[in-house]
Amino acid sequence: MKLSEFEIDFNKFKNEKDTFNFKLTDAFFELKEKSLYQNGNFNVDIKCEKFEDTITLDYSFDGFINSQCDRCLNPIKIRVNTSRLDILKLTLNSNLLNEENYLSVNHPVYSVYDSIYEQICLDTPTRLICENSEIQKKCIIKYLNSNESNDEVDERWAELKKLIKK
Numbered sequence: 456m457k458l459s460e461f462e463i464d465f466n467k468f469k470n471e472k473d474t475f476n477f478k479l480t481d482a483f484f485e486l487k488e489k490s491l492y493q494n495g496n497f498n499v500d501i502k503c504e505k506f507e508d509t510i511t512l513d514y515s516f517d518g519f520i521n522s523q524c525d526r527c528l529n530p531i532k533i534r535v536n537t538s539r540l541d542i543l544k545l546t547l548n549s550n551l552l553n554e555e556n557y558l559s560v561n562h563p564v565y566s567v568y569d570s571i572y573e574q575i576c577l578d579t580p581t582r583l584i585c586e587n588s589e590i591q592k593k594c595i596i597k598y599l600n601s602n603e604s605n606d607e608v609d610e611r612w613a614e615l616k617k618l619i620k621k
């Protein structure tokens with residue numbers, strides 16, 4: 456998988472409408488420096504439509520982030536099923552081209568990589584834990600020292616109780 460595979464050339468549009476499909480694998484995340492995730496499988500469809508001075512990109516995502524539960528370290532799959540709509544404006548103004556969402560009329564080539572990556576990150580739960588995963592079950596934690604974990608909970612309750620007394 457290469458970054459250039461995510462570039463769409465809107466000059467090549469035939470009927471002003473086109474749909475692009477991307478099958479993402481771990482290689483997708485390897486393209487990102489310091490990627491938040493390393494493993495995943497996604498199907499991404501992008502319906503593009505070209506108008507006189509705008510282009511709409513209607514994304515739909517479905518797939519999984521494969522990770523490890525932050526709490527119990529068991530392998531988990533986190534489902535991400537989402538959509539996104541981007542609107543690009545075509546312009547001849549070179550100043551505007553430095554801004555986001557503007558494309559040159561003469562060179563309407565756009566990389567969808569960052570939008571795909573960003574959307575997957577936005578829709579992945581912040582906590583990678585069993586409860587947020589496909590199985591939606593609570594973690595099975597085998598404590599090496601069960602007293603230690605109880606103390607942690609007790610401490611929090613003690614703090615709460617103090618607040619209630621006030």
Ligand SMILES: [Zn+2]
Binds near residue numbers: 593594
């Ligand atoms: Zn877990």
